[in-house]
Amino acid sequence: SCAGCGDQLQRHLMPAHMKEGIETHLSMVAHQGSKKVAELEKMVQRQTAQIEQLRDQVKEQVKQIKQQGNALIEFQTVPPVDILMNSFEEHKNKDDRWNSPPFYSHPGGYKMHLTVYANGVDDGKGT
16 A cells, blocks of 8 residues: 655655655554554454354354264164075074164164064964
């Protein structure tokens, strides 16, 4: 920015002009500096508000990601059919029941497990 007076003088007149108008020149520079400081303070306030807004947005996004991550960790599906069938044969030979690991019906859904009586139970025994 430009500060000071706008007088255009011959070079040989400049020292006298500077000496006589030093207070005026300094007040002009101080005034320009004050305006610039005020502009910068406003800019800092705006940027501080924007930073706080961005921090809040990031916190909310992190919270959502954590919730989604927890839902994915908690959401376990039933083992594939081939694992079930191998386990079924093993338990059938032992005349044993088999419990699946817990799983959810869907994210945020019911938690359950499957109990299989490989040789049947009660009236269905041996079927």
